[in-house]
Amino acid sequence: MDWYDRNARIMPWRIGPMQKMAGERPDPYHVWLSEVMLQQTTVAAVRAYFERFIARWPRVQDLAAAADEAVMAEWAGLGYYARARNLLKCARAVAALGGFPSTREGLLALPGIGPYTASAVASIAFDEPATVVDGNVERVMARLFAVETPLPKAKPELTALAERLTPQLRPGDHAQAVMDLGATICTPRSPACGICPVMSLCQARAQGIQAELPRKLAKAAKPTRHGTVWLARNGPLWLVETRPMKGLLGGMIGFPGDAWDGSAGEAPMQADWQNLGEVRHTFTHFHLILQVLSAETKANPQRGAFVPLDPDSLPTLMRKAYDLVRETVA
DNA sequence: TAAACGTGGGG
DNA sequence: TCCCCAAGTTT
Incomplete structure (x- = not known):
């Protein structure tokens, strides 16, 4: 958390540690929209799309009222188009409810919101200590605890490890801290262990196998x-x-x-x-x-x-x- | 459980 | 050029 307070990446949808100190709160609509866009998609690719969506549809009610074709056209180029179809379904459900559910369980029932996104929105926007497990968290846990079981089989084990580390205080910032760490230091290839704030705690590093983790099953060739x-x-x-x-x-x-x-x-x-x-x-x-x-x-x-x-x-x-x-x- | 589902950047 | 892989979800 100390590392995050000093090194949090600045992103249009994020309320950083300093801003939070000044009393700003994340907008659940912004958090949800960014999380859906970020599913299997890089931060660099999402930025411009997020800005355009927010400028055109400032509130979830505006998005709910949008024409399907307008939303699909605005999503064009971002990929995984089921996300855009579910985005609209979800916006309309939320508008009908009068706002976003404030619990992980309630969020999980909405279209396009799975285990990851439900935890992310619940923790970041509503301070629920829900455990967030994305590719970054999987990688950081696998290395920190030297888990050699290959993915996806290791997923439950990595989730349990992440749960143990989830704090009651600032759970959303903790989740974003682990993800930022995974994205900038504990990277898939050639991790920057020399500047890692948890280097001394890392079991993979101690064994010198950090670059080999997490192990993954070979993928099928593309026809x-x-x-x-x-x-x-x-x-x-x-x-x-x-x-x-x-x-x-x-x-x-x-x-x-x-x-x-x-x-x-x-x-x-x-x-x-x-x-x-x-x-x-x-x-x-x-x-x-x-x-x-x-x-x-x-x-x-x-x-x-x-x-x-x-x-x-x-x-x-x-x-x-x-x-x-x-x-x-x- | 496994397959379907996009795209762009980096090594 | 080719493969990896990025804040996953749905069926």
């Missing part, structure tokens, strides 16, 4: 899939469709495509399709090589609709295809 997208333009309008609410890029705008499984797909209309080449993209569990076909046409499409398109509202894969067409056809 490569192939597919096609059709980018049809009618003057300033582009042919797009909203993807199904479930599955990959669910709820996001996209260009019509095939199944991305190598099977022969059908173009959305007859047109003078030109093959502009390919776009490569890697998702969580597969590589994708997408052939990009483009045409200028006034024909009536069998799928989607011609609309004015803001390229910033596209998920990154679709944005790559769009950029290829703009570069080539320009």
Whole structure:
């Protein structure tokens, strides 16, 4: 805690130790929004998104009243789009409740809030001594106590260790302290043990195995899939469709495509399709090589609709295809 | 329990 | 170029 009081990272959604001393309290809406954005996502990537969301929807009630398409478009590029769909569901539930539940248990019942986020919001925004376990905490616990069991099997053991360290006083700051430590000193590769405030307590360090922990099971290799997208333009309008609410890029705008499984797909209309080449993209569990076909046409499409398109509202894969067409056809 | 689910930066 | 991995949740 002493280290955190002097070294806490400054972030737009955080009330730092000095600010808290001056009486400022974290806004549960800010804490929740940032925590959802930070799920499997770097602080650097989240910053700008957080600022835009707060500027556009200053209170959870504003977000609850937003149009689905507006929220999905604002989330575009951040990834894991189920988070944005659940974000809206959650905001609307919270607005209906008249505010955020103030307990971990109450938060856990909301869409998109799992064990980590429930503990984070409960401890940071409401001072509940709930134990926060994210990737940082897992790594710090594994090293501090030299846990050699590989993840994910070690998760319960690491959680129990983190619970033992969770204080009744300032539990939210303690959680953020461990996460900051993990993010800046106890890093996955080449940890900076020389400047670590708990170096003398670290069992992995004592054994010289800190860089090997936490151990992890080997991951399956990613297969490569192939597919096609059709980018049809009618003057300033582009042919797009909203993807199904479930599955990959669910709820996001996209260009019509095939199944991305190598099977022969059908173009959305007859047109003078030109093959502009390919776009490569890697998702969580597969590589994708997408052939990009483009045409200028006034024909009536069998799928989607011609609309004015803001390229910033596209998920990154679709944005790559769009950029290829703009570069080539320009 | 395991698989699905994005993206960008760093080594 | 390729793999790791980042404040995980849902099904």
